[in-house]
Amino acid sequence: MAARRSFWAWGLETDEPSREEREQAAARLSKRYGREIHAPAAPRIEDIALRAPRVIPPAALASLCTTDAHERASHSYGKSYRDTVRAFRGEFPNPVDLVAYPTDEAGVLGLLEWCGGANVVAVPYGGGSSVVGGVEPPHGDRPAVSIDMAKLDRVLEIDELSRAARIQGGVLGPALEDQLRPHGYTLRHFPQSFEYSSLGGWIVTRSGGHYATNHTHIDDFVESVRMVTPRGVWESRRLPGSGAGPSPDRLALGSEGILGIVTEAWMRIQARPRFRASAGMTFDSWEGGAEAARRVVQAKLWPANCRLLDPVEAGAAAGLKGDEALLIIAFESAEIPQDAFIREAVRIARESGGRIDDGAILIADGSDEAVGRQGAVGAWRNSFVRAPYQRNLNVGLGAIGDTFETSITWDRWPEFDTHIRESVLAALQRVCGGGTLSCRFTHVYPDGPAPYYTFNGPGRVGGELEMWQEIKNAASDAVIAGGGTITHHHAVGRDHRPWYDKQRPDLFADALRAAKKAVDPNGVLNPGVLIDP
Amino acid sequence: MAARRSFWAWGLETDEPSREEREQAAARLSKRYGREIHAPAAPRIEDIALRAPRVIPPAALASLCTTDAHERASHSYGKSYRDTVRAFRGEFPNPVDLVAYPTDEAGVLGLLEWCGGANVVAVPYGGGSSVVGGVEPPHGDRPAVSIDMAKLDRVLEIDELSRAARIQGGVLGPALEDQLRPHGYTLRHFPQSFEYSSLGGWIVTRSGGHYATNHTHIDDFVESVRMVTPRGVWESRRLPGSGAGPSPDRLALGSEGILGIVTEAWMRIQARPRFRASAGMTFDSWEGGAEAARRVVQAKLWPANCRLLDPVEAGAAAGLKGDEALLIIAFESAEIPQDAFIREAVRIARESGGRIDDGAILIADGSDEAVGRQGAVGAWRNSFVRAPYQRNLNVGLGAIGDTFETSITWDRWPEFDTHIRESVLAALQRVCGGGTLSCRFTHVYPDGPAPYYTFNGPGRVGGELEMWQEIKNAASDAVIAGGGTITHHHAVGRDHRPWYDKQRPDLFADALRAAKKAVDPNGVLNPGVLIDP
Numbered sequence A, B: 001m002a003a004r005r006s007f008w009a010w011g012l013e014t015d016e017p018s019r020e021e022r023e024q025a026a027a028r029l030s031k032r033y034g035r036e037i038h039a040p041a042a043p044r045i046e047d048i049a050l051r052a053p054r055v056i057p058p059a060a061l062a063s064l065c066t067t068d069a070h071e072r073a074s075h076s077y078g079k080s081y082r083d084t085v086r087a088f089r090g091e092f093p094n095p096v097d098l099v100a101y102p103t104d105e106a107g108v109l110g111l112l113e114w115c116g117g118a119n120v121v122a123v124p125y126g127g128g129s130s131v132v133g134g135v136e137p138p139h140g141d142r143p144a145v146s147i148d149m150a151k152l153d154r155v156l157e158i159d160e161l162s163r164a165a166r167i168q169g170g171v172l173g174p175a176l177e178d179q180l181r182p183h184g185y186t187l188r189h190f191p192q193s194f195e196y197s198s199l200g201g202w203i204v205t206r207s208g209g210h211y212a213t214n215h216t217h218i219d220d221f222v223e224s225v226r227m228v229t230p231r232g233v234w235e236s237r238r239l240p241g242s243g244a245g246p247s248p249d250r251l252a253l254g255s256e257g258i259l260g261i262v263t264e265a266w267m268r269i270q271a272r273p274r275f276r277a278s279a280g281m282t283f284d285s286w287e288g289g290a291e292a293a294r295r296v297v298q299a300k301l302w303p304a305n306c307r308l309l310d311p312v313e314a315g316a317a318a319g320l321k322g323d324e325a326l327l328i329i330a331f332e333s334a335e336i337p338q339d340a341f342i343r344e345a346v347r348i349a350r351e352s353g354g355r356i357d358d359g360a361i362l363i364a365d366g367s368d369e370a371v372g373r374q375g376a377v378g379a380w381r382n383s384f385v386r387a388p389y390q391r392n393l394n395v396g397l398g399a400i401g402d403t404f405e406t407s408i409t410w411d412r413w414p415e416f417d418t419h420i421r422e423s424v425l426a427a428l429q430r431v432c433g434g435g436t437l438s439c440r441f442t443h444v445y446p447d448g449p450a451p452y453y454t455f456n457g458p459g460r461v462g463g464e465l466e467m468w469q470e471i472k473n474a475a476s477d478a479v480i481a482g483g484g485t486i487t488h489h490h491a492v493g494r495d496h497r498p499w500y501d502k503q504r505p506d507l508f509a510d511a512l513r514a515a516k517k518a519v520d521p522n523g524v525l526n527p528g529v530l531i532d533p
Helices: A019-033 A069-074 A081-089 A105-118 A173-183 A199-205 A248-252 A286-298 A311-318 A339-351 A375-394 A415-432 A464-481 A497-503 A506-519 B019-033 B069-076 B081-089 B105-118 B173-183 B199-204 B248-252 B286-298 B311-318 B339-351 B375-394 B415-432 B464-481 B497-503 B506-519
Strands: A098-100 A121-125 A144-148 A155-159 A164-168 A222-229 A232-235 A261-268 A275-283 A305-309 A325-333 A362-365 A399-405 A436-445 A448-458 B098-100 B121-125 B144-148 B155-159 B164-168 B222-229 B232-235 B261-268 B275-283 B305-309 B325-333 B362-364 B399-405 B436-445 B448-458
Touching (some): A069 A098, A081 A375, A081 A399, A081 A464, A105 A144, A105 A222, A105 A232, A105 A261, A155 A173, A199 A261, A222 A248, A248 B248, A248 B506, A275 A339, A286 A325, A286 A339, A286 A436, A286 A448, A305 A311, A311 A325, A325 A339, A399 A464, A415 A436, A415 A448, A448 A464, A464 A497, A506 B248, B019 B375, B019 B448, B069 B098, B069 B144, B081 B375, B081 B399, B081 B464, B105 B121, B105 B144, B105 B222, B105 B232, B105 B261, B199 B261, B275 B286, B275 B339, B286 B305, B286 B339, B286 B448, B305 B311, B311 B325, B311 B436, B325 B339, B375 B399, B415 B436, B415 B448, B464 B497
Parallel strands (some): B098 B144, B121 B144
Antiparallel strands (some): A155 A164, A222 A232, A275 A325, A275 A362, A305 A325, A399 A448, A436 A448, B155 B164, B164 B261, B222 B232, B222 B261, B275 B325, B275 B362, B305 B325, B305 B436, B399 B448, B436 B448
């Protein structure tokens, strides 16, 4: 039998760190914080008393449902800092009452119909990787069922001529790629949550993936969406482009489970890249690197990767001295050698002060398919995908740490960055007595970057959530006051609601509320996410 | 005083063809159709008795409003085939009652507020170029005011760093470009209606413009929208990218005036191109040309132009023999020489049977800014923009002719094309006793082309509208039955409603209806467009 997902850690139960590994982490933190820290025992599901289920599914749906405590606990939280701390503590005051695994669209329809009649809340669940409270049930008297789409996990059809595939919404990243690979294709959507996030989840959260420029969000890769709402199926036509009214797909994209559950989508897929070229360029200043990134993307070279690391991140992640910014530019193509592209990008970046030896520009000419998939790029991708496991080690030890991300127009940069750093570092000082903040650009647009911040500070065991919340509030307040978006690709969920409410036009919220009411008249789906009922 | 717009012809009154020019057109058609045709007198506004205005504006708004007959007639129709025939005949059974020219946002708000209270329909009007009944008032007892945004025509702000500009919604294409040009920028959005279409109109109709690949529709150039609804202002944040809920802008895009009137938008602008490269390649077959276009765009070379003309169009428009298809590929950039790009595109297209001498590949190296803006490309653009004037000549002479456009995934091509040609040629035979149909790709996507069809047939003076409608119905039925969209960039308006209703998900229509009700509770804005009240 395959290993179960951990109910508190990122990954499987077999990924949970051992007592020894956690003691080693505690020793490292003891040294860093200058006080003695010990690793508490990891939680065991059998020690946790969950509230008894408040609802019983009807006989016709009973075979899809479980009240198993491990399942209920696993489905009550996502994987945010806050979620991991609460789960590690065994704090589950508001668990979902049931977990359902529909095996087909009829099952999803049946579940939503029952929820509507029985006043039960339905919480759509893909891979459970939300870091914004997106899979957590609302507080209140209504029972809640988590609808886990894991069994709708197949690539149903590949249209090689159009480079598109019909894919079920519940498939997780690795299984999706495993089904496309034998045909020579890939979706090439690699969010950090790749291992435990689903196609449907990507669509309803407007996930940002592999590509750093041009088409970045999953939005642009959606050809059509099939979604089950409480009133039935909503399916758009497969179209390469259209001007017929507002795009139905663009209303489904970002709807975070309040309008329906994505059962299938036609997705634009990619031929697997053979030609690659990349360059890591150093800059004396963060500003110089930002200018280079801006100019490369404004020249519309559209590199697949265009990540700028501030000196702190460049030091930690790439072994630089800590006083240089690093701009990683990479191109890839299934059809076309990429030398000309990388040389133009390097030429432009050099004009903004970027340094690289010509010999350090890496070019894979397509003769060996493995080249470029291994080496530095492969290592970076592995470490990127492994990063969420790091949190497993430190939970319960009092460390405060999280990431937040946004996007901002160039005219507000770098003042925006200064403002964010001042606000968050002040909060870290106030709350933790100090800490660190670093930044990278994960995506770059002609009109502005998508900065991604990481903060860390020493906390107190038992006080982590309040401390984290104060810093998170400071960061979110600064992002919104500075003109950014509360999220570039992490979504809104329940956690970002207060700031999302300041960001979106009030009249759009009214329109969205009305649209939801039209397809979900009983308010079954994710009440309180994005809008109040 | 500047010349007025013609109330029946494309352009200004000074663009109306003379009696002599129309007699020459009649002689040409007489020869082609083999029967004697004479040009009737052009209509004069003073000969047309419009229904008396059914409403009087309140004193506070009176200075913005006019009941002038020329204004009312001009604002009662767009510029479709049907509109031009009706206007030329002087048939205005359902004119707007008033035309209002707000001078600022407060004026727009005031007008909508009055409409709500007085049960008056508001029809937003930009350049009046709709070919789908998009600026025509609904039939019925409610009086209608056309809100012409012409006086909100300024570029308010240019953010050079972010390459974005804040622009008022009523500005027409030429005035917009005139205001960007001194700063070295351009929106580079050149629909065929360019001279008489507005930024706000482009946004609410999801206009398709200059670029044939990658970012084609105005959608992708919108950074934020400010829109006046009957309940007040809806304004989104300026953001390069976001994942915060469904995009508010994407609901405004394509809303065709049913949700609000765009008063301002931040638009992503372009540096003026200096480097250009282009190639016109011939193919023995239409299929070979389509394969080449598909492969170039699937290779993600993203040419600015990638237009494929079938042998008929290549013969008529480019002087070829009529047995070859023509693929025009062109690249442009403000920053980067484009030789490498065009050579890759030519290499790929040759693999699909494309022919061009190396010496015929045109490359402008940026040393002379004028190169490439003149010559063939300039001539083509001029003839493209001049095309709508051609209809002025033939109206009233019994000629039936129109265009329709769609998009379709590659897996359905070329069967889709075969089906369209059979259906429309059969209709032409039945209705006109014969006629011609030709096709070009105006835009090309990795997952499919956007084919654009032109049909012509001999009609009867006085019977044009019924004959046109039968052919239009056959074309639209075939497009929808074949899996296409009823419009790739012409919009839905009142004319495409029956087919749009088959295309969009029913539940999306319910959601859109509810969203409209939320921002336009009295149903003031364009009732009957996109959805029924």
